[in-house]
Amino acid sequence: MSEPVLLALRGASFAYEDGPAVLSGLDFEAREGRALALLGRNGSGKTTLMRLLSGGLRPREGQLAVEGSPVTYDRKGLTRLRTTVQLVVQDPDDQLFAASVSQDVSFGPLNLGLPDAEVRARVDEALAALDITALADRPTHLLSYGQRKRTAIAGAVAMRPRVLILDEPTAGLDPDGQERLLGTLGALRDGGTTVMMATHDVDLALRWADDAALLTPAGVRAGPAPTMLARTDLLGEAGLRLPWGVAASQLLRSHGLLEDSAPGPRTAEQLAAHVAAPTAAGSATTDGRRP
Template sequence: MSEPALVALRGATFGYEDGPAVLSGLDFDIREGRALALLGRNGSGKTTLMRLLSGGLKPDEGRLTVDGEPVTYDRKGLTRLRTTVQLVVQDPDDQLFAASVEQDVSFGPLNLGLDHAQVRVRVAEALSALDITALADRPTHLLSYGQRKRTAIAGAVAMRPRVLILDEPTAGLDPDGQERLLTTLDGLRAGGTTVVMATHDVDLALAWADDAALLTPSGVRTGPAATVLARTDLLRAAGLRLPWGAAAAQLLRAQGLLTETQPGPRTPAELAALAAGRPAASGA
């Protein structure tokens, strides 16, 4: 039997005022320790789903649970939820508001009622985790786009959530910035944080995620990333293309260079390893 979900939506339906339901009867699980990529076309409900999972929206029907316990939407229940789940939105300028990096990152812990010594420890840990300790006193309006992204994530990390949900975290970053951010996320995962990433980048999802969730008109389809992202029917329904790694695996199998049981390449490095006669790294 599989482990129960850390965070789960059951039968969740939600629609904005005077509009149709964006999500209807949705079941969705976040399992502890798994890197999850959330994908779908614009308008598929990704942002709504993330806000339901983080407590920013309340389902019209259905329920949200943490460790199997229903979330209540009073002050106590939402505080409990937000110490478990933190959402970082796509545009850091929608999240940053304090004068300096340190002040911005300290806002959440201060709102938890922690004393100043505890807040300082959390802020120092978050700045270190995001590799922005040297920016602590920098005015937020003087940060580069990538630095603002890291500061926004640090503010969430300072809450010590068990689940970190990121909306398009690599959007707007150059390749070096993307690699540095992904390395940072790997460090957070190694420290016990479960990471959920909404992205349009199917290649990134295949390379990074353990599991993938595709939002399609007929519902959400979730499973191991290498399996779900090789399903052309599901990708088509979600308005997405086949990742190059999945296409390469299909070609290699058609040429007899890869068996059905061998994992396909998820990154260029893994494809190079296969070309050199070494086995590709197996997905989680």
Template sequence: MSVPLVSLRGARYAYEDGPTVLDGLDFDVAEGRALALLGRNGSGKTTLMRLLSGGLRPDAGQLSVDGTPVTYDRKGLLRLRTSVQLVVQDPDDQLFAASVAQDVSFGPLNLGLPEPEVRARVAEALAALDIARLADRPTHLLSYGQRKRAAIAGAVAMRPRVLILDEPTAGLDPDGQERLLDTLSRLRASGTTVVMATHDVDLALRWADDAALLTPSGARTGPAPALLSRHQLLAEAGLRLPWGVAVEGVLRARGLAPVDGELPRTAEELVQLLGVRRV
């Protein structure tokens, strides 16, 4: 069995003067897979993401990258953050520089890279997020969707192997969501492993290879279509059944499921399927 790109073993974390959020958690991020992280509010998603990215240190347990334990000194954290980057849900919590290019350059500059390398990384990240035209735009004049992209570009400029996104589609209109998903597809094609925390089970079913559900009895991880079809597990995680799973059941029951090809995961795909079958 291959070594996970990032793994937590026996992780425990409790906030000061608060309850224990995670205890005895084992969690893996496999290289090259799109992973959706789901769970009810308070289940520990944000805490887990911060543990994976080094923003928090577990009270017990071990974080490893490529099988090598992470150390929490300056050198160890720098090494971790060149491998794993977290983008928080609200871009205004992450953007602070006067212009987009200045903000995106912050991480590479902190790595001590030479100026030509920093410029190259900024240009690469802006192009990857399709915001090169906004390089000199003041961050406070950006739309919400543009601020989301700028925040992600700042993480991409670090060239991480794992990009962790907290609710990246929240607050975006349908067109903005589709454009962001296209961007994530391009990042994955270039070799970036993407982890997305979301409450949207339909998005998780459509987008992810694997899903991880945080439940009161621990984390449950597996291929997204199989895991998101388990009614009892979804209920335990405080989630509803995905639309695509429900539609799949109806199509199979009525003999309308395609013999070859994938079942519909969106309303548009369902209309196309039924149109082809002239139903």
């Protein structure tokens, strides 16, 4: 995890009007080009944290910084932040409002005052990335839920953010839709975008994320996903359980069916490979990926 820190919250505290503190003294970092899963129990503050990171909320104490420069909350500072960080909210109906898919996706780039040709290029690129080019002229009110989700994400992608933050993007999608979306987000990450998602799905987080951040009552605990998602103590604090592959490996180990050195599997295929060839598994990298 040696990539430079792109976005950082330091000592951040936040409470909604007349409410108790949701987050206090919180430190959080997002590094360049990483896939990051944010996990925590219901009401722990994941959405609040993501809104702080994208400038929709302002910390009462502490500071948000992009590449070490503190964010200012005037119009200019927020516009600059929105060209760096884009948040896709959980419910696409809170984000979509234009009549057609392409109109909706073009809204952000048009708002930046970009030339028409640049706006068109960004919209085409975002529609292609989300595999919804065929829906460009479709009225948004006629889209299915999964199509609305992809349209909302395309709107954020069209801003070409360096950090794309998504609040439970796979919730409500069928398994095929989830896989396609994870593939799309993986491709964005491979292209250098930092992609962060809040999820309750530990199995998905282990399979997809480079890093995992667990929101616990003591603050954020972050590190490589395979390490963090094998920490029963931290998972318990965050109201989560072990990913099934990690739990299965622990059981197999306790029955002497798996070498202690075999790394925690990220997928069913990796677990099968470790069981079938424990010696070869021992030569895999420590994050469970084949070298």
